[in-house]
Amino acid sequence: MAKVLISDKLSPTAVQVFKDKGVEVDYLPDLGKDKDKLIEVIGQYDGLAIRSATKATEKVIAAADNLKVIGRAGIGVDNVDIEKATQRGIIVMNTPFGNSITTAEHAIAMMFAVARQIPAADASTQAGKWEKSKFMGVEITSKTLGIIGCGNIGGIVATRAVGLKMKVIAFDPFLSPERAVELGVEKVELADLFKRADFISLHTPLTDKTRNIVSADAIATMKDGVRIINCARGGLVDEDALAEAIKSGKVAGAAFDVFTNEPAKENVLFGLPNVVCTPHLGASTSEAQENVAIQVAEQMADYLVNGAVSNALNMPSITAEEAPRLTPFVKLSDQLGSFAGQLTESGLKGIRIEYEGDVAEMNTRALTSVVLAGVLKPLLQTVNMVSAPAMAKERGITIEETRREQQGNYENYIRLTLVTERQERSVAGTVFGDAKPRIIQIKGINMEAELGENMLYITNKDKPGFIGRLGTLLGTSELNIATFNLGRKQAGDDAIALIEIDGSISDAVIAEIEALEGVVQAKALKFSV
Ligand SMILES: NC(=O)c1ccc[n+]([C@@H]2O[C@H](COP(=O)([O-])OP(=O)(O)OC[C@H]3O[C@@H](n4cnc5c(N)ncnc54)[C@H](O)[C@@H]3O)[C@@H](O)[C@H]2O)c1
Numbered sequence: 001m002a003k004v005l006i007s008d009k010l011s012p013t014a015v016q017v018f019k020d021k022g023v024e025v026d027y028l029p030d031l032g033k034d035k036d037k038l039i040e041v042i043g044q045y046d047g048l049a050i051r052s053a054t055k056a057t058e059k060v061i062a063a064a065d066n067l068k069v070i071g072r073a074g075i076g077v078d079n080v081d082i083e084k085a086t087q088r089g090i091i092v093m094n095t096p097f098g099n100s101i102t103t104a105e106h107a108i109a110m111m112f113a114v115a116r117q118i119p120a121a122d123a124s125t126q127a128g129k130w131e132k133s134k135f136m137g138v139e140i141t142s143k144t145l146g147i148i149g150c151g152n153i154g155g156i157v158a159t160r161a162v163g164l165k166m167k168v169i170a171f172d173p174f175l176s177p178e179r180a181v182e183l184g185v186e187k188v189e190l191a192d193l194f195k196r197a198d199f200i201s202l203h204t205p206l207t208d209k210t211r212n213i214v215s216a217d218a219i220a221t222m223k224d225g226v227r228i229i230n231c232a233r234g235g236l237v238d239e240d241a242l243a244e245a246i247k248s249g250k251v252a253g254a255a256f257d258v259f260t261n262e263p264a265k266e267n268v269l270f271g272l273p274n275v276v277c278t279p280h281l282g283a284s285t286s287e288a289q290e291n292v293a294i295q296v297a298e299q300m301a302d303y304l305v306n307g308a309v310s311n312a313l314n315m316p317s318i319t320a321e322e323a324p325r326l327t328p329f330v331k332l333s334d335q336l337g338s339f340a341g342q343l344t345e346s347g348l349k350g351i352r353i354e355y356e357g358d359v360a361e362m363n364t365r366a367l368t369s370v371v372l373a374g375v376l377k378p379l380l381q382t383v384n385m386v387s388a389p390a391m392a393k394e395r396g397i398t399i400e401e402t403r404r405e406q407q408g409n410y411e412n413y414i415r416l417t418l419v420t421e422r423q424e425r426s427v428a429g430t431v432f433g434d435a436k437p438r439i440i441q442i443k444g445i446n447m448e449a450e451l452g453e454n455m456l457y458i459t460n461k462d463k464p465g466f467i468g469r470l471g472t473l474l475g476t477s478e479l480n481i482a483t484f485n486l487g488r489k490q491a492g493d494d495a496i497a498l499i500e501i502d503g504s505i506s507d508a509v510i511a512e513i514e515a516l517e518g519v520v521q522a523k524a525l526k527f528s529v
């Protein structure tokens with residue numbers, strides 16, 4: 001039974017979801033904060049469910065010998081080393097929509113808070129001061145809100161702000177003109193946004209491009225009295241530059257939920273006039289926490305139990321519905337990749353995968369990942385379908401995928417061609433109605449072979465007497481033939497034999513086969529069945 005560790009504070013509903021789906025679960029909500037303890041125990045788990053307190057660092061991942069999936073109950077995955085997870089074949093998934101409304105509402109709340117200085121006014125009033133003239137605010141109606149990053153959360157903020165009668169402008173290179181119209185926002189360039197906005201709200205991930213997107217230079221181009229809200233990620237705004245701009249009066253206020261260093265026990269913004277801060281509360285509503293906990297538990301359990309993949313950041317999705325239909329093709333893809341990979345001895349330059357017929361309409365991205373893992377496995381023992389695409393890319397191997405809907409002799413067909421420094425070698429296979437994969441072509445030679453655990457692959461000159469000599473040799477070596485498949489282009493040409501053997505084939509037997517008259521190549525191949 002798969003075993004999952006929940007190492008952050010997740011709604012207890014997640015525990016029940018895991019149990020209901022047949023996954024064993026340990027709920028240790030404070031463990032994530034103890035790096036050493038996490039490293040000590042992580043090896044025993046197949047899944048790790050986290051929020052933001054647990055840092056799934058390179059060291060944690062290196063110690064995670066059985067880990068198959070990391071599930072983030074939330075959106076941002078900057079606390080997970082995705083590259084290292086991918087290299088170890090661990091899927092990283094998040095819950096991209098479960099807390100979007102809640103976070104967008106927090107951004108709107110923060111905008112009001114900074115427009116009317118509510119936290120400071122509250123503190124003063126409760127201190128018995130009644131400082132009515134000190135807290136003069138501004139209306140937001142008719143003001144311009146500049147949204148940087150108009151995805152899920154930015155989009156919700158935009159529609160709420162339009163409802164509040166604001167003029168909304170947005171900078172997001174991936175925002176389509178149609179979506180901008182749908183949201184009621186004007187798509188603008190960043191420099192334009194900085195010049196025009198009365199309020200600026202950030203909603204991008206933290207990347208190399210977005211780090212310090214609000215810099216000292218950017219602030220200098222803004223309207224005097226602008227107010228800045230960050231409920232996305234610390235590091236999007238240069239906090240030192242903002243602090244200076246607040247002190248000088250250039251910026252009239254800031255509302256921050258996220259900070260460059262978290263937990264933010266101290267920060268240059270703390271204590272400045274009209275700065276409102278919350279401790280990364282954007283996603284903290286009971287509704288959002290219930291949503292993300294249930295979603296992450298369902299996704300992780302679906303993967304661990306059924307192989308379904310949703311919302312993975314390092315692997316194509318496979319829905320629970322398509323997983324059973326895809327299974328025989330996953331097996332075929334693995335066999336084709338493994339077959340070609342085991343026969344490849346010179347430097348691999350390119351991989352071509354052709355899908356034809358029914359299979360061309362399936363989730364070929366996932367199948368391609370499986371093929372790649374099969375090809376690379378003989379070279380890189382730890383590779384799997386998660387890590388294979390990245391590993392192939394790292395090694396400069398080009399990947400080409402084509403899909404054709406028309407059918408030839410078979411209802412479906414996958415052909416894999418490996419391009420090496422010396423040659424191109426192709427192998428093709430199909431899945432029949434019995435859901436069993438078959439190899440149907442090797443190097444252009446037709447045959448119909450089912451692969452077993454131990455296969456003997458031989459290329460030989462098609463001359464009389466060869467099969468007899470081979471049968472005698474296998475017999476005297478006490479190797480029993482389970483199935484025997486032959487193919488050739490034409491009489492006298494190269495022929496291929498693919499033979500299933502009951503038991504493994506030693507190097508000594510392979511050497512004897514190679515010494516038989518007419519043998520061009522002999523190889524023992526192993527497959528997982
Ligand atoms: N405060 C919280 O508790 C909390 C909760 C949830 C999400 N978040 C954060 O909010 C942010 C947005 O989340 P989301 O779900 O809307 O993500 P999203 O992926 O749906 O949207 C992000 C948008 O940013 C845009 N973008 C990327 N690079 C950009 C750039 N250089 N300039 C302008 N736009 C760019 C993308 O095109 C995309 O539309 C993330 O950083 C996420 O981690 C914070």
Ligand SMILES: O=C(O)CC[C@@H](O)C(=O)O
Nearest residue numbers: 051052074075076099283
């Ligand atoms: O889990 C949290 O409280 C914060 C989540 C938020 O930052 C996210 O990216 O989803």
